Amino acid sequence: MSTPTPDAHTAQPGEAPALQAVRQSIAEHGHLPGALLPILHGIQDQLGHVPAEGVPLIAEALNLSRAEVHGVITYYHHFRTQPPGQHVLQVCRAEACQARGGEALWAHACARLGCADTEHGGLSADGRLTLSPVYCLGLCASSPAMAVDDQVHARLSHERFDGLLARLNPVEA
Ligand code: FES
Structure with missing residues (x-):
């Protein structure tokens, strides 16, 4: 069962900084052709990784399934799903x-x-x-x-x- 997803472009009150970074990258790159990779790069540049909780927002913004977004993140070695070391x-x-x-x-x-x-x-x-x-x-x-x-x-x-x-x-x- 899927859980409702807040609008990908609208910050929620008290939202974690990681999700704010996801929304910012969507706002900056979401209009580009093939926007998924630029969005993921933008998120990782800000956070050092792509947090799992950002996947639903990206999927909604690009009209993709969560599985498709997750599949791209795991396909490319460049993307991390956990914060990096120092x-x-x-x-x-x-x-x-x-x-x-x-x-x-x-x-x-x-x-x-x-x-x-x-x-x-x-x-x-x-x-x-x-x-x-x-x-x-x-x-x-x-x-x-x-x-x-x-x-x-x-x-x-x-x-x-x-x-x-x-x-x-x-x-x-
Ligand atoms: S193959 Fe080009 S730097 Fe390693």
């Missing part, structure tokens, strides 16, 4: 990086962060960092590559990865 590490798993040790680097990252899901990464064991795969960072000639938050790093070895990890110093953050 830093987001994206390790490239696309072909050029694979050819230069990218998969071994991914496995190393999973092990160092203690991620139980070695296919998709996720939150580190201590909940402070988020590891996610990415499929090309534009540094193919200098692979393997990764990004820490918005900063990209090329020609990574396991030792360089460990060095970057140490610099994050999450215990002090």
Whole structure:
């Protein structure tokens, strides 16, 4: 049984900030052709993830089913459904990086962060960092590559990865 959904464009009194961010992104991008992806990007840019409670609002605004919206969110590795840790590490798993040790680097990252899901990464064991795969960072000639938050790093070895990890110093953050 579906529950009634508040109008996607109308803020509700006392509404959580996360839902306000969803409505804002719908207002900004909902008129675009193929608006779903711009809306999802807008939400994740604001919140760091796409909250499950926003799915009904997006579905209503775009005249889609909730399952369709959920399906797109889970299809793209880029979108998170849970808030990220203090830093987001994206390790490239696309072909050029694979050819230069990218998969071994991914496995190393999973092990160092203690991620139980070695296919998709996720939150580190201590909940402070988020590891996610990415499929090309534009540094193919200098692979393997990764990004820490918005900063990209090329020609990574396991030792360089460990060095970057140490610099994050999450215990002090
Ligand atoms: S394939 Fe990894 S940066 Fe392009």
